Amino acid sequence: MKEHIEQLIAAAVADLPELADLPDAAGVSIEIERTRDRAHGDYACNVAMRLARPLRSKPRNLAGRIIERIPESDSIEAIEIAGPGFINFRLSPQAFHDELIDILERGADYGTSKIGAGHRVLLEYVSANPTGPLHVGHGRHAAYGASMANLLRATGHDVHEEYYINDAGRQMDILALSVWLRMFAAKGIDAPFPSGGYQGQYVIDIAQDAAGQFPDAVDASKLVTGDLPADAPDGDADAYLDAWIEHTRQVLGEDMFLAIHDLALDSIIVDIKDDMAEFGAVPDEWFSERSLMESGAIERALARVAEHGKSYEQDGAIWFRATDYGDEKDRVVVRDNGRTTYFASDIAYHLHKRERGYDTLLDILGADHHGYIARVRGGLEAMGEPPETLEVELVQFVTLFRGEEKVQMSTRSGQFVTLRELRDEVGNDAARFFFVSRSNDQHLDFDLKLAKSQSNDNPVYYVQYAHARVGSVMRELDARGLTWSLDTARAHLGRLTEDHEQALMRRLARYPEMVELGARQRAPQHIVHYLRELAQEFHTYYNAHRFIADDTALRDARLLLINAVKQVIRNGLALLGVSAPESM
RNA sequence: GCGCCCGUAGCUCAGCUGGAUAGAGUACCUGGCUUCGAACCAGGUGGUCGGCGGUUCGAAUCCGUCCGGGCGCGCCA
Numbered sequence: 172m173k174e175h176i177e178q179l180i181a182a183a184v185a186d187l188p189e190l191a192d193l194p195d196a197a198g199v200s201i202e203i204e205r206t207r208d209r210a211h212g213d214y215a216c217n218v219a220m221r222l223a224r225p226l227r228s229k230p231r232n233l234a235g236r237i238i239e240r241i242p243e244s245d246s247i248e249a250i251e252i253a254g255p256g257f258i259n260f261r262l263s264p265q266a267f268h269d270e271l272i273d274i275l276e277r278g279a280d281y282g283t284s285k286i287g288a289g290h291r292v293l294l295e296y297v298s299a300n301p302t303g304p305l306h307v308g309h310g311r312h313a314a315y316g317a318s319m320a321n322l323l324r325a326t327g328h329d330v331h332e333e334y335y336i337n338d339a340g341r342q343m344d345i346l347a348l349s350v351w352l353r354m355f356a357a358k359g360i361d362a363p364f365p366s367g368g369y370q371g372q373y374v375i376d377i378a379q380d381a382a383g384q385f386p387d388a389v390d391a392s393k394l395v396t397g398d399l400p401a402d403a404p405d406g407d408a409d410a411y412l413d414a415w416i417e418h419t420r421q422v423l424g425e426d427m428f429l430a431i432h433d434l435a436l437d438s439i440i441v442d443i444k445d446d447m448a449e450f451g452a453v454p455d456e457w458f459s460e461r462s463l464m465e466s467g468a469i470e471r472a473l474a475r476v477a478e479h480g481k482s483y484e485q486d487g488a489i490w491f492r493a494t495d496y497g498d499e500k501d502r503v504v505v506r507d508n509g510r511t512t513y514f515a516s517d518i519a520y521h522l523h524k525r526e527r528g529y530d531t532l533l534d535i536l537g538a539d540h541h542g543y544i545a546r547v548r549g550g551l552e553a554m555g556e557p558p559e560t561l562e563v564e565l566v567q568f569v570t571l572f573r574g575e576e577k578v579q580m581s582t583r584s585g586q587f588v589t590l591r592e593l594r595d596e597v598g599n600d601a602a603r604f605f606f607v608s609r610s611n612d613q614h615l616d617f618d619l620k621l622a623k624s625q626s627n628d629n630p631v632y633y634v635q636y637a638h639a640r641v642g643s644v645m646r647e648l649d650a651r652g653l654t655w656s657l658d659t660a661r662a663h664l665g666r667l668t669e670d671h672e673q674a675l676m677r678r679l680a681r682y683p684e685m686v687e688l689g690a691r692q693r694a695p696q697h698i699v700h701y702l703r704e705l706a707q708e709f710h711t712y713y714n715a716h717r718f719i720a721d722d723t724a725l726r727d728a729r730l731l732l733i734n735a736v737k738q739v740i741r742n743g744l745a746l747l748g749v750s751a752p753e754s755m
Numbered sequence: 756g757c758g759c760c761c762g763u764a765g766c767u768c769a770g771c772u773g774g775a776u777a778g779a780g781u782a783c784c785u786g787g788c789u790u791c792g793a794a795c796c797a798g799g800u801g802g803u804c805g806g807c808g809g810u811u812c813g814a815a816u817c818c819g820u821c822c823g824g825g826c827g828c829g830c831c832a
Binding site: 460497502510541681700 | 771778828
């Protein structure tokens with residue numbers, strides 16, 4: 172519809188005689204937008220105001236001359252000039268009726284488009300370190316990422332969802348150490364535990380399993396260390412940890428250390444996969460950082476950086492010239508001990524994404540990673556890849572409250588509320604809906620007490636209730652021995668003359684635009700707000716009029732309308748990963 | 756100090772990349788179930804869009820600056 176109006180305007184503007192003298196004015200783009208106020212019709216166009224200056228004409232006069240040249244259309248009932256020079260379009264009833272029928276005929280497909288056809292998007296999200304269960308912050312990432320994947324697919328993009336597993340590196344070593352030390356407790360032997368180790372119950376559970384599988388590793392004599400630096404608070408917790416890791420590697424041997432490391436890793440990844448799957452977030456691929464090292468991808472990436480002269484050696488390390496790309500300082504990619512850094516993995520990973528043929532690398536990252544964006548983009552450029560292919564959406568933090576009290580969370584100390592706990596408390600639907608109801612670049616306050624005690628007040632139920640109510644009406648129809656069908660009802664849509672019905676039809680017709688907007692702006696919250704408005708208008712209608720009327724034609728028309736409402740609510744909720752129950 | 760995100764009703768937040776009189780939810784007040792589900796609806800109270808300049812037909816939206824909050828600035832990941 173929007174495109175149709177655009178074409179009408181374009182034809183009219185092209186027909187303006189004065190435009191011939193000013194070829195550059197033709198560059199003014201035609202913008203059609205939805206009106207906010209019903210009194211302004213359905214669509215408005217500002218082209219007359221934009222062209223007024225280059226054409227040295229008054230906006231309202233110009234608008235008049237444009238309107239004279241707009242071709243006839245069955246979809247348009249009226250065109251008028253308003254305000255400073257807007258051209259307002261009022262759609263014909265026929266246009267809305269056609270839309271209702273389209274909704275029911277296309278069903279689950281309604282609202283989808285092909286605007287993203289041919290675009291290959293690699294969508295990476297969550298990618299939490301596998302050092303423990305997902306917490307509520309990851310839940311926000313999962314909800315946002317999965318909803319974005321749905322939106323992008325609905326608009327025709329070819330989307331590949333991916334979770335990057337940081338299965339190499341120091342954090343995993345600390346986890347392996349933590350598990351090993353807890354294995355002693357499983358066998359009734361006292362063992363020290365560094366202040367910086369992972370302290371959650373899940374570590375103890377994994378250790379129980381590991382102690383059974385690797386009994387030889389639980390040997391009190393292996394706990395005897397030489398001099399170690401002091402642990403916090405007297406000393407440096409990190410130095411203490413590193414000394415312990417080094418010690419553990421030696422007394423256990425690389426193979427045993429790796430065995431415990433991998434047992435812990437596998438156990439946690441299985442847990443994360445289950446958790447996300449239950450939450451409706453199912454990545455197509457789980458991409459291992461270690462695989463980058465083993466396949467030589469990191470070396471390849473670093474070689475490309477070197478070829479472009481964007482790295483150098485200093486102090487025994489290899490540095491990437493990040494300052495050439497606006498970073499504050501150059502960054503190490505290979506340490507003086509020969510090991511590559513996380514950053515090296517990351518640019519190699521992004522190169523690998525490009526090598527797999529993706530046009531857009533959409534990363535969903537925590538807000539604390541923002542300092543990283545320019546660097547990775549610089550890395551891509553330094554490897555000869557277009558830097559603009561990397562697009563990053565930052566997700567701001569979730570602050571948990573229990574009533575008035577802020578809940579402090581720290582993965583390392585094991586003090587956090589897990590995603591699983593949250594889902595158990597408020598349910599998947601409420602959690603998914605709540606997480607994407609706020610813009611991702613806004614901080615999110617999540618009050619657990621409120622979510623638990625008043626879960627019935629959650630806005631998700633408001634929307635689901637509208638859907639269930641239509642189901643209920645159709646069951647009532649059946650109970651009364653009446654029937655309804657699209658084919659007989661379509662002839663009576665002219666009976667939908669009430670204000671509430673007009674408002675609903677207008678709203679329904681906007682849905683495809685909302686899907687497009689949500690996908691384009693990477694903003695699923697538009698769908699949330701739209702659904703609330705649609706549900707609100709439906710509830711108002713419900714309270715004001717009876718659908719199962721004695722007048723058959725009127726009844727058929729109204730039932731067609733509310734079934735269209737039901738279909739659109741279902742489609743919108745599906746994008747958000749929220750169920751649409753028939754009854755509740 | 757530098758960089759990124761943000762500041763909109765008492766509270767939590769939208770505001771469709773510059774449009775017409777700034778919107779929801781919640782809280783508070785009033786009213787509506789013998790009638791398709793009251794997990795609902797109708798009405799009311801509530802705003803210098805953080806402050807000040809600028810850009811233009813037009814600014815909550817763009818630019819500058821100041822104030823206030825969050826996050827980041829490792830040979831950690």
